[in-house]
Amino acid sequence: MGRKILLDKINVPGIKTYEVYRREGGYSSVEKALKSLSPDEVVEEVKTSGLRGRGGAGFPVGMKWSFIDKKSGNPRHLVCNADESEPGTFKDRYLMEYIPHLLIEGMIVSSYALGANLSYIYIRGEYMWVYKTLERAIAEAKAAGWLGKNILGTGYDLEVHVQIGGGAYICGEETALIESLEGKRGNPRLKPPFPAVKGLWQNPTVVNNVESISAVPWIINNSGADYAAIGKERSTGTKLISASGNIKKPGVYEIELGLSVYEFMNSDEYCGGMETDRPLKALVPGGSSVPILPAHLIYKTANGDDRLMTYESLSDGGFATGSMLGSGGFIVYDDRACIVRNTWNFSRFYHHESCGQCTPCREGTGWLEKVLWRIENGEGREEDIELLWSIQSKIEGNTICPLGDAASWPVAAAIRHFRDEFEYHIRFPEKVKNRNHFVTEPFEKVKHLVVKQEI
Amino acid sequence: MKVTIDGQEIEVAPGTTILQAARMIGGESVPPAMCYYSKLEKTGGKCRCCLVEVTKGSDADPRPMPKLVASCVTGCMDGMEVASKSSERVTEARKAVTEFLLINHPLDCPVCDQAGECDLQNLSFEHGKAQSRFIEDKRTFEPENIGDKIQLHMNRCILCQRCVQVAEQLTDYRVHGVLNRGDHAQISTYVAAAIDNDFSGNMIDVCPVGALTDKTFRFKSRVWFNKPFNAHRNCENPECCGKATLWMFGNEIQRVTARKDIYHEVEDFICNTCRFDKKEVTDWVIEGPRKFEKDSVINQNNYTRPMEKVIMNTEKGILEGREQDRKKISMAQIPFNNQKKQ
Numbered sequence: 001m002g003r004k005i006l007l008d009k010i011n012v013p014g015i016k017t018y019e020v021y022r023r024e025g026g027y028s029s030v031e032k033a034l035k036s037l038s039p040d041e042v043v044e045e046v047k048t049s050g051l052r053g054r055g056g057a058g059f060p061v062g063m064k065w066s067f068i069d070k071k072s073g074n075p076r077h078l079v080c081n082a083d084e085s086e087p088g089t090f091k092d093r094y095l096m097e098y099i100p101h102l103l104i105e106g107m108i109v110s111s112y113a114l115g116a117n118l119s120y121i122y123i124r125g126e127y128m129w130v131y132k133t134l135e136r137a138i139a140e141a142k143a144a145g146w147l148g149k150n151i152l153g154t155g156y157d158l159e160v161h162v163q164i165g166g167g168a169y170i171c172g173e174e175t176a177l178i179e180s181l182e183g184k185r186g187n188p189r190l191k192p193p194f195p196a197v198k199g200l201w202q203n204p205t206v207v208n209n210v211e212s213i214s215a216v217p218w219i220i221n222n223s224g225a226d227y228a229a230i231g232k233e234r235s236t237g238t239k240l241i242s243a244s245g246n247i248k249k250p251g252v253y254e255i256e257l258g259l260s261v262y263e264f265m266n267s268d269e270y271c272g273g274m275e276t277d278r279p280l281k282a283l284v285p286g287g288s289s290v291p292i293l294p295a296h297l298i299y300k301t302a303n304g305d306d307r308l309m310t311y312e313s314l315s316d317g318g319f320a321t322g323s324m325l326g327s328g329g330f331i332v333y334d335d336r337a338c339i340v341r342n343t344w345n346f347s348r349f350y351h352h353e354s355c356g357q358c359t360p361c362r363e364g365t366g367w368l369e370k371v372l373w374r375i376e377n378g379e380g381r382e383e384d385i386e387l388l389w390s391i392q393s394k395i396e397g398n399t400i401c402p403l404g405d406a407a408s409w410p411v412a413a414a415i416r417h418f419r420d421e422f423e424y425h426i427r428f429p430e431k432v433k434n435r436n437h438f439v440t441e442p443f444e445k446v447k448h449l450v451v452k453q454e455i
Numbered sequence: 456m457k458v459t460i461d462g463q464e465i466e467v468a469p470g471t472t473i474l475q476a477a478r479m480i481g482g483e484s485v486p487p488a489m490c491y492y493s494k495l496e497k498t499g500g501k502c503r504c505c506l507v508e509v510t511k512g513s514d515a516d517p518r519p520m521p522k523l524v525a526s527c528v529t530g531c532m533d534g535m536e537v538a539s540k541s542s543e544r545v546t547e548a549r550k551a552v553t554e555f556l557l558i559n560h561p562l563d564c565p566v567c568d569q570a571g572e573c574d575l576q577n578l579s580f581e582h583g584k585a586q587s588r589f590i591e592d593k594r595t596f597e598p599e600n601i602g603d604k605i606q607l608h609m610n611r612c613i614l615c616q617r618c619v620q621v622a623e624q625l626t627d628y629r630v631h632g633v634l635n636r637g638d639h640a641q642i643s644t645y646v647a648a649a650i651d652n653d654f655s656g657n658m659i660d661v662c663p664v665g666a667l668t669d670k671t672f673r674f675k676s677r678v679w680f681n682k683p684f685n686a687h688r689n690c691e692n693p694e695c696c697g698k699a700t701l702w703m704f705g706n707e708i709q710r711v712t713a714r715k716d717i718y719h720e721v722e723d724f725i726c727n728t729c730r731f732d733k734k735e736v737t738d739w740v741i742e743g744p745r746k747f748e749k750d751s752v753i754n755q756n757n758y759t760r761p762m763e764k765v766i767m768n769t770e771k772g773i774l775e776g777r778e779q780d781r782k783k784i785s786m787a788q789i790p791f792n793n794q795k796k797q
Contacts, residue, residue, distance in 0.1 A: 168636065185633065190500040190528050356614060356633070356640030358501050363555035366638040370591045387588055394551035397522050398503050 002269070003230055005218045005238045006211065007254045010098050016133065018140035021101040027146055029217035033109045034154045037220070042113035046216060048224030050236035055081055055172075055209035056287065056327040057402075058311050061216075067196040068114055069204040077205045078116040080107060080213050081177055082123040082130075085169040086287035087349055088329025091240035092210040094252040096123070096130045100137035104160065106213035108146060109220055111158050114206055119160050122177050125167045134162050169353035173401045174207035175199075176355065187357045188401035209327075211240055232258030235310035239325070241270075245332035248272035261285070261307040261314075262299045265332065278334040278442075282418075285314050286326020288346045289406030291413030292339070293323050319413065335442040338432075339421050343414040344372035350407035361404040364395040368411055375422060378429030385422050389415055423450045456533040460484050460507075461541045473526035473537055474505055478718065484539040485718075487549065487578050489556070489663050490615035491527035494720055498620050499527035502556070502613065504578060506548045511536035523548050546582070553582040558589040559638065560664070561610050569665030571678040571752045574719060575613065594638055601631065601643070602650040604670050604731050605659060609641050612666035618642065618658035625724060626652035642666070653692065656730040660713050660721050671731050672710040678702065679755040681709055683747070686739040688729065695726035700745050708734045717748055 014020040021027075033042050047062030068076060080103065084092040096103055103121070111119045123131050138160055141147050149157045163181055165171045171180045175189035178200050199205025215237060219227045228236045235257040244250045247265065249272040255264060261283075266273045274280060283293045301307050302321035307314065314325045333342070351369040356362045368391055374380050392408035392415075399405070415422060421443055425432045427450060431441075456467055458476045461484040467476045475493070477485045486507055491499030499505075506523040514534030523544060526537070539545060557579055564570045596609035614633065619642070622629040630652075631644040644650060650658075659667050681702035690697035702710040711730045713721035733739065747753045770777075 170636070190525070351637060354637040356636045356638065357616075359503050359552050359555045359613070362614065362638050362640065363558055366594070367555075367558060367589065367591075374591075390588075394548075394555070398506060398548055398551065400500060 002254065002256045002259065003238060004254050005227075005230075006095060006102065006214050006240060007099075007252075015099055015101075016137075018101060018137070018144055021099070022144070026101050027105050027108075027141075027144075029220040030105055030108045030112075030146060031152065033112055033220050034152050034156055039113045039115055042109060042220065045224040046113070046219055049215075049219045049227035050224075050231075050234060051212060051215055051219065051227065052235070052311065053209055054211035054215075054239065054327065056086070056289070056324075058325065061208060061212050064196070064206060064208070065110075065114060067194070068206055069197045070115065072197075072204065074203045075118065076114050076116045077200045077203055078107065078111045078114050078119040079174075079177065079181065079200060079205055079207045080119070080121040080210055081172060081174065081207050082121050082127070082210045083165050083169075083172040083177060084127075084210070084327075085124055085172055085353075086289065086327050086329055087346065088242060088244060088284060088331045089287045089327045090242045090244075091252050091328055093127055093130055094242075095210055095214055095240065096127070097133055100130075100133050101141065102214045102217065103134070103210055104137050104141050104146070106216045107160050108141075108151070108158060109216050110206075110208065110213050111160075112156060113216075116206075117157050117159065119158065120181060120200075121160065121162045122165060122171070122181055123162055124165045124171075128164070131162055131164055138162065168355075169349070170355045170401070170403060173403065176401065177207060178205060187355050188403075190400060230256050232308065232310050233312060235312060235325075239309070239328055241309070241328045241330045243271050243330045243332070245330075246275040246278070246334040246336070247332045248275055255309055257308075257310050259309045260299075261309060264309055264330075271330075271332070274332070274334055276334065278336060280332065281335045281337055281443075282333040282339060284323075284329065284331040284333075284410075285309075286324045287329030288331075288349065289409060290324040290326040291319055291322070291409050292342075292417065293413075294417040297321055297417075319409070320416070323413070335444060336436075336439045338376070338438050339414050339418040340372065340376045340425050340432075343411055344369065344376045346410045347372050347407065350403065354403060354407070355401075358400045358404075360395045360398045361400075361407065364391055364404070365407045367391055368395075368407065372411070375425050376432065378425070378433045380422075380426040380429070382426055384426065385415060385419065420447060420450045456531055458531045458534075459536045461537070461539050467531055469531075471531050473507055473509075473524075473529050473531055473535075474499075476531055477507075477526065477537075477539060484541075486526050486539055487574075487581065488527055488718070489574055489578065489613060490617060492617050492620070492661055492720055493718075494724070495617060495620040495624055495661070497623075498615075498617055500525045502615055503552045504549060504556075506545060506552070508538045508542040508545050509535060510538050510542075549582045550584070553578055554584065554588070556613050557583060558587070559594045559610075560613070561593060563611075566674075567608075567611065567665040568668040568673060568678075569611075569662075572719070573665060574663035596641055599643060602655070604656060604727065605650055606668045606670045606673055607642065608666050608668065609643075611664050612642055613664055614640055614642070615663055617661040617663070618667055621658050621661055622650075622652070622655065625654040625657060628652075653727050654694070654724060656727040657713065657721070657724045659730075660715070660724075663719070669710055669712075669730070671734070672702075675709050676702075676704055679752045680704065681753075683745040683753065685714065685742040685745045687742065688733065688739050690726060690729055692726040692728065695729060696723040697725070697729060698723060699725050699729055699739075701739060701741070706736060708736060708739075714745070 009024050043065045051061045052058045170176045171186040173188050176186040180186035195205045241253050253270050264270045283298045301316040311325045315322045347369040351365040354361045354365045392411045395404045396408040460477050463480050486505035489502035489504045505526045507526040509520040511517050513532030601607045630649045634643045684701045686701045687698045699711050700714050701708050713725045
């Protein structure tokens with residue numbers, strides 16, 4: 001049984017309400033931090049914990065906090081990034097919906113550590129009912145004196161507001177989120193200056209994921225060293241994984257980092273194995289923007305080690321044979337899935353969500369989608385595979401924000417690992433025009449058709 | 456501070472961007488810029504044409520930057536070394552950006568008013584390919600009327616957002632902006648036909664492509680058939696400099712624009728009265744012909760090279776047709792409906 005930090009109390013009846021949450025020991029970290037620790041000590045504690053940003057990039061949270069510009073004397077802000085829109089990731093929603101006070105508690109402690117008196121939770125517009133849950137939780141916390149002026153008589157003031165987004169994936173990028181929060185069009189800003197120097201209203205700002213902030217109360221209640229003891233090497237603590245796809249038990253699971261992928265997929269405590277007896281074909285371990293892994297690279301890395309659920313192990317082998325932990329959107333495919341269709345679907349998403357500010361992403365994502373659509377619908381040409389490879393390599397690294405990279409990585413990985421499937425689509429257009437072409441006739445059965453003939 | 460661009464050193468003031476430093480050096484290593492406009496604040500960083508490779512960060516931190524950076528928004532550091540034209544990666548990236556800009560750009564240069572003074576033409580001449588790898592339908596927009604002086608042709612737009620900054624910085628209030636997102640992002644007004652501010656005409660000058668053109672000049676002439684003259688007038692508008700370039704055809708002023716430098720940026724902005732309403736020679740004090748870069752197509756028709764009278768040698772009596780043809784046309788010897796007999 002893995003250790004639970006975030007979802008420990010999730011099954012307590014009524015944990016949504018303040019009374020139950022408080023009775024279960026909630027808000028004790030606020031008491032501890034505000035009464036006995038200085039802001040810098042809180043930052044130090046989070047630094048020792050080795051907590052890494054749970055939004056996808058995995059940047060150490062403590063480090064990010066220490067970059068915030070405290071010298072300028074401008075008011076500082078903490079912004080919680082609850083604009084969770086990555087296809088395949090739904091952990092933040094689960095956390096905010098069922099245990100909203102944990103996020104509020106984390107917000108208070110984190111804002112205290114940063115010296116922020118005005119903090120925001122930016123939530124995506126589609127999570128309207130979660131927004132209402134959060135608003136209620138904030139009102140309850142305020143009534144109980146955890147928010148507002150002079151919290152616990154320590155002289156520390158904090159206001160937390162929830163802001164609803166307009167429904168754009170790009171607003172999950174921190175600078176676009178800040179723009180959107182300011183009431184502008186959600187376009188990513190050019191960096192530098194970084195938000196830690198000039199963020200919300202040109203004030204120093206830290207943007208953190210819901211899960212990162214929610215982990216802070218436990219770290220304060222216990223200690224950074226305790227948190228660092230969980231997990232493996234530089235991947236400390238626990239992580240929420242949103243498991244979906246062809247598995248027995250899809251859902252949100254909290255795992256200790258360092259668990260093996262095999263165990264996570266097959267143990268009854270977590271995913272419970274494949275949905276049917278169809279074999280495993282591919283895995284997207286961290287949400288739609290990370291590279292897809294083919295079956296032979298899922299349980300073992302390229303050099304034969306066990307693949308573990310850690311930042312390091314999943315990215316072992318770089319992009320050639322590895323992937324990324326990302327935001328933990330764990331999507332499992334069995335052999336009914338068509339990788340070309342899946343890649344097209346992801347591309348369609350990035351095409352739709354590109355903000356249109358910089359050229360390579362604006363034009364390139366649309367192009368990728370159109371080419372993939374043609375291949376999937378039996379109109380592909382032999383040179384289209386090279387074309388896709390060329391387009392994605394020209395988008396990657398040339399854009400303002402990481403959305404361009406996120407759009408090109410899945411395409412690159414799909415071509416790298418499933419090139420024969422693309423060839424099959426191009427050479428046998430009549431077969432793939434049936435939408436469920438791999439359901440009755442999995443690719444393994446027709447693979448010999450695209451094998452290079454040796455005479 | 457000392458910066459080296461493509462092996463050429465230059466001393467610059469702190470706060471200078473790489474692009475500005477490159478322009479001080481001039482020549483081949485100046486990166487092309489489609490969205491950056493030195494006369495407008497907050498432009499740049501969007502088109503990614505000006506990407507350069509920083510091979511040495513600075514004297515203090517000599518590590519190279521891992522990604523290509525947009526030179527128009529990246530500040531110089533002391534001892535920085537930059538590879539622009541000399542870097543393989545940079546040329547590749549510029550080619551890529553050019554291709555991306557062109558895939559959805561219509562091939563209507565023959566009917567586009569901007570042709571001849573178009574930055575995208577120059578860019579694709581330098582970095583573009585002769586063939587296109589894009590076989591899909593190009594993205595199109597519904598035509599839209601944004602005002603009685605300015606023609607918006609959204610299909611040609613490359614979304615540099617310079618015109619948005621013109622509206623933001625030169626006019627009292629901005630009535631147009633970017634709607635939608637991704638490749639369907641478009642320049643539009645919230646209320647149709649609303650752009651009528653006194654400095655809105657500068658949107659035409661800053662537009663690097665033919666997306667915003669002058670309705671008073673529409674389809675009147677190719678730019679290289681006009682003779683450009685520098686001229687000035689005492690403009691009643693205190694914010695207008697009154698210095699302009701007149702594009703003449705004979706004695707007729709077909710178009711008035713602001714004066715543009717070698718980077719096609721205006722020297723000073725002019726008001727709409729000067730631009731659209733003063734089309735009489737008597738309105739202006741003409742200073743003399745305006746000079747353009749040596750290889751600009753606009754020089755096709757100016758006085759810097761000898762102009763010979765064009766003589767077309769045609770056959771005598773060409774309207775009547777040749778003798779042998781006239782015989783055929785009458786067809787006296789050929790029986791009617793002879794094809795059926797064969």
